[in-house]
Amino acid sequence: MHRIGEELDWHYDTADWLAPWRISGQNVELEFTPFGDRTSRTELLLVASRGHQCLGHFTGSVLVEERRVRIDGLLGWAEQMRNRWWDTSPRKELQRPGTAWSKPGPGPGNPAP
Template identity: 55%
Template sequence: AARVEGGGVRVEIDQEPGGTRLRAYAPDLTLDLEIPLPEGHESLGVVVPWGPRRFQYTVKDVGRPVHGRLVLGGAEHEVGEGAFAVLDHGRGKWPYSVVWNWAAGHAPGLSVQLGGKWTDGTGSTENALFVDGRLHKIGAELEWVYDRSDWLKPWRIAGEGVEVEFTPFHEKISRTELGVVGSETHQCFGHFGGRVRAGDGSWVTLDGLTGWAEEARQRW
């Protein structure tokens, strides 16, 4: 279990063998979600080495079912049909300054997870395709091409076995500047297109997947 509270916001995460429960509370907001772990569901765990005494272990768990409710401004919204959850677990020690890209998308029976920049040159990647819950690891480093002056233009993500285009429809910006500590994230939600090669060499099209692609710059 994990709990955090501050600035009028409280978040509670309970992890059990059968799934995860996520609850959050803030002024005019209540979120209560159940995120079951289907039998046979696979996820990608990667150790990224930066040196003999510094590493980051990350698990990106894409395409989990989710159901529950969101109460916002007194209006209740059901979370369920058509929704999916992505869980991001990490352990380790980050460098003071780091930049990463991360994209995740899902449709029934198909998910994709793509990353870059922060793993470049380490020999590790966090890229994978999931077909009917089974993991197909992608070992290639990827090139991310996007317009930092217009985040809503199409993004291109490419490398050996990866030919992906991402078309955003919404941008979420998060910024914090506290002197030596700072953060800026541009997270764009949108639709995926293109194709990714599975472990058996066949190409799998991503048309119809919905999710996000982001750039994050951190000093911490």
């Protein structure tokens, strides 16, 4: 096992999650061929999450300690997750004099006068 510590470029088709993905970097050149896609979606008032976890095979090569290692059919997964949430708690660092944040209105932790 070897950690890849560089930023990688990921190319995939969000209209077809089972199409091959391309993952590249200075020391990495891989193709990921998914055979399954586990999707998840949550839409709540203050929280939302969407995800695709694709299971498949990696093929290509990785440079490890100045030696090119060939990868052929390595089973693994790749995923894309998008999360959104809102923090409704009062935030003192946003309460700057002379701005709309200087006097938070009533709410949790801020009782009405």
